[in-house]
Amino acid sequence: MLRTSQIKYLTNTSIQEIHGDSNRLQQIEIGAVLFMPKTLDYVSARDNQFSYGPYLWDMLHISLKTFDVSHMFTFHREDEQPQKCSYDIICKKEPDTESEMKYGMEYSDQTFQARPLPMPHQLTLLNYSSCHFDYSVLAFNLTKNILRNVDLSRNLLTSWIGPIYNVKSLKHLDLSSNFCSNVSHYFFSEDFGSLEELHLQNNILGLVLPYDYKGKVLQNLHNLKTINLSQNKIQRLSKDFFKSQLKIERIDLSENTFESIDFDIGHLKSLKYLNLKNNRISYLSASAILQLNSIGILNKIFTIDLSQNNSLCTCETINFVQWLVTTTVRLTGKKNYTCQLSDLTLVSLENIDKLYDTLSKDCMSKIPLIVALVASVSSVLIIICSGLIYRYRWKLRYAYYMIKIRSHKKMVLVENDDDKSYMYGAFVSYADEDSTFAHKQLLTKLEKENGIILCLHKRNFLPGNDIATNITSAIHNSRRTIIIMSRNFLKSYWCMFEYNMARMESIYERGHENVLFLIFIDKIASKELPLHILELVQSQSYIEYPNDEYGDTVFWDQITQVLTS
Numbered sequence: 001m002l003r004t005s006q007i008k009y010l011t012n013t014s015i016q017e018i019h020g021d022s023n024r025l026q027q028i029e030i031g032a033v034l035f036m037p038k039t040l041d042y043v044s045a046r047d048n049q050f051s052y053g054p055y056l057w058d059m060l061h062i063s064l065k066t067f068d069v070s071h072m073f074t075f076h077r078e079d080e081q082p083q084k085c086s087y088d089i090i091c092k093k094e095p096d097t098e099s100e101m102k103y104g105m106e107y108s109d110q111t112f113q114a115r116p117l118p119m120p121h122q123l124t125l126l127n128y129s130s131c132h133f134d135y136s137v138l139a140f141n142l143t144k145n146i147l148r149n150v151d152l153s154r155n156l157l158t159s160w161i162g163p164i165y166n167v168k169s170l171k172h173l174d175l176s177s178n179f180c181s182n183v184s185h186y187f188f189s190e191d192f193g194s195l196e197e198l199h200l201q202n203n204i205l206g207l208v209l210p211y212d213y214k215g216k217v218l219q220n221l222h223n224l225k226t227i228n229l230s231q232n233k234i235q236r237l238s239k240d241f242f243k244s245q246l247k248i249e250r251i252d253l254s255e256n257t258f259e260s261i262d263f264d265i266g267h268l269k270s271l272k273y274l275n276l277k278n279n280r281i282s283y284l285s286a287s288a289i290l291q292l293n294s295i296g297i298l299n300k301i302f303t304i305d306l307s308q309n310n311s312l313c314t315c316e317t318i319n320f321v322q323w324l325v326t327t328t329v330r331l332t333g334k335k336n337y338t339c340q341l342s343d344l345t346l347v348s349l350e351n352i353d354k355l356y357d358t359l360s361k362d363c364m365s366k367i368p369l370i371v372a373l374v375a376s377v378s379s380v381l382i383i384i385c386s387g388l389i390y391r392y393r394w395k396l397r398y399a400y401y402m403i404k405i406r407s408h409k410k411m412v413l414v415e416n417d418d419d420k421s422y423m424y425g426a427f428v429s430y431a432d433e434d435s436t437f438a439h440k441q442l443l444t445k446l447e448k449e450n451g452i453i454l455c456l457h458k459r460n461f462l463p464g465n466d467i468a469t470n471i472t473s474a475i476h477n478s479r480r481t482i483i484i485m486s487r488n489f490l491k492s493y494w495c496m497f498e499y500n501m502a503r504m505e506s507i508y509e510r511g512h513e514n515v516l517f518l519i520f521i522d523k524i525a526s527k528e529l530p531l532h533i534l535e536l537v538q539s540q541s542y543i544e545y546p547n548d549e550y551g552d553t554v555f556w557d558q559i560t561q562v563l564t565s
């Protein structure tokens with residue numbers, strides 16, 4: 001313990017600098033600090049064992065500018081000739097109020113209220129590096145100060161929760177090598193507005209920073225010029241991570257595990273240096289290239305380090321290779337880059353221009369070939385398919401309606417056995433203009449006089465079913481289909497539908513048995529008939545309606561015979 005009696009004679013001197021390194025100082029007697037000379041501005045007290053205590057409040061009254069208390073608690077071999085300290089409370093290890101206070105302050109419950117932390121009001125540099133300081137940094141409120149430079153590197157500050165208040169003059173903060181894996185969104189409070197340099201390298205911030213989607217961690221650091229995030233196991237950063245760093249000049253992201261540049265940097269107009277050395281970036285996306293180019297245009301000295309990244313030089317990444325060749329952005333050690341080709345060989349980018357030329361020729365010659373091949377194969381396929389569909393259009397429609405009918409439970413279907421019995425003797429297909437013939441002559445002669453039950457769409461179709469299903473089902477449930485052929489028939493869409501469906505029925509359901517029976521009621525010259533009807537007329541039976549008394553008798557006899565045979 002440093003006592004008043006030991007230093008009180010210094011008070012009237014004009015000493016400016018005191019070195020007290022490598023002692024075992026733990027505490028300072030209350031009031032002793034006030035005897036320090038007024039001229040003092042530099043104290044180096046490295047390699048001691050200072051702990052928290054009430055003497056810290058005395059610090060407020062001295063005019064110290066630099067305080068170096070780094071390397072505290074380093075391991076020493078046991079003193080072979082220990083100092084006899086008969087009067088020293090620390091040596092006696094008696095319980096006393098001071099040490100209670102010490103532990104009380106240091107390990108008190110983690111209330112959120114910011115604790116006051118005394119700072120000599122003239123202090124500009126505090127070096128608290130390498131102190132084995134194992135602590136989760138909670139909320140602190142520093143006393144009035146003009147601190148510009150704080151070094152807390154190489155401690156064990158594993159969690160930065162904060163917020164830390166009243167650091168309005170702070171320009172340089174070193175928190176590197178602290179094994180920190182947790183930094184809160186509010187650790188850097190709005191009082192960090194002056195901060196220009198932030199050293200965070202060699203921590204484990206890759207565990208938290210990727211999840212800072214809104215760029216909150218650095219949101220108050222408007223004046224930041226340099227940030228070092230090297231060696232942090234960071235795989236990616238969100239788009240908005242650097243959204244507030246409009247004045248930033250240097251970003252060091254080397255020795256992480258980045259695979260791409262996803263974070264926005266296009267807005268960082270002052271950026272001079274971006275270090276991505278030793279990551280896993282195999283190529284840059286189009287948007288990353290665009291952003292880098294836009295900085296490069298504003299800033300002639302903008303430099304990016306992409307070395308040790310296993311770039312890929314394949315047809316897929318040709319835009320990236322082209323960028324490497326043509327960009328005005330400076331690339332450090334471009335000649336030292338290696339690039340992996342599609343056959344997995346590694347080439348140096350020393351002759352990158354040549355490499356790009358060969359690569360682009362290779363890729364160019366393949367692209368049109370592949371496109372042409374794909375296009376021709378697919379057009380052939382399309383032609384074949386549409387040809388097949390056209391060729392079998394009626395069969396397909398017939399099959400579709402048959403499936404529809406079969407799935408319809410209400411329709412009673414009679415199986416197509418040899419001794420088949422159909423619901424109707426004949427389905428009559430006619431154009432609406434010819435309905436008189438169908439409804440009068442046909443109905444009277446066939447149904448009333450000869451008992452052949454007819455299916456007429458006006459009379460027999462089930463309401464509610466769609467017309468195509470009704471037709472298909474009627475044809476399927478009738479023994480024959482009578483076509484009342486006329487010019488009107490040829491013009492009617494639904495008549496042609498019925499005709500074709502009946503054709504399909506005879507081919508696919510009745511084993512080519514002739515289902516169709518044509519009655520010509522108009523005189524139609526054969527050249528007026530469509531080809532597929534003409535074909536049928538020539539190969540199968542048809543009859544012309546004579547419309548005279550004698551002819552009529554023969555006509556109806558013939559029809560009745562055909563329909564009952």
Ligand SMILES: *[C@@H]1O[C@H](CO)[C@@H](O)[C@H](O)[C@H]1NC(C)=O
Nearest residue numbers: 007008009010011012013035
């Ligand atoms: C320092 O100087 C002042 C005034 O000159 C005097 O009163 C005081 O006793 C001195 N202190 C010491 C420790 O000599």
Ligand SMILES: *[C@@H]1O[C@H](CO)[C@@H](O)[C@H](O)[C@H]1NC(C)=O
Nearest residue numbers: 070071127128129149150151
């Ligand atoms: C703090 O002290 C360490 C070692 O004692 C030294 O390496 C470091 O440069 C110092 N930091 C500052 C900011 O002076």
Ligand SMILES: *[C@@H]1O[C@H](CO)[C@@H](O)[C@H](O)[C@H]1NC(C)=O
Nearest residue numbers: 159161181182183184207208
């Ligand atoms: C980080 O600290 C915050 C605030 O104390 C806590 O809620 C969170 O669980 C911590 N996260 C991790 C990964 O330790």
Ligand SMILES: *[C@@H]1O[C@H](CO)[C@@H](O)[C@H](O)[C@H]1NC(C)=O
Nearest residue numbers: 201226228229230231250252
């Ligand atoms: C960042 O930290 C790394 C690792 O300590 C160091 O090599 C590098 O020079 C630093 N970069 C800057 C810009 O300070």
Ligand SMILES: *[C@@H]1O[C@H](CO)[C@@H](O)[C@H](O)[C@H]1NC(C)=O
Nearest residue numbers: 307331332333334335336337
């Ligand atoms: C290239 O790599 C060699 C050894 O790997 C190194 O000595 C040299 O400094 C590097 N050059 C550049 C420009 O980075």
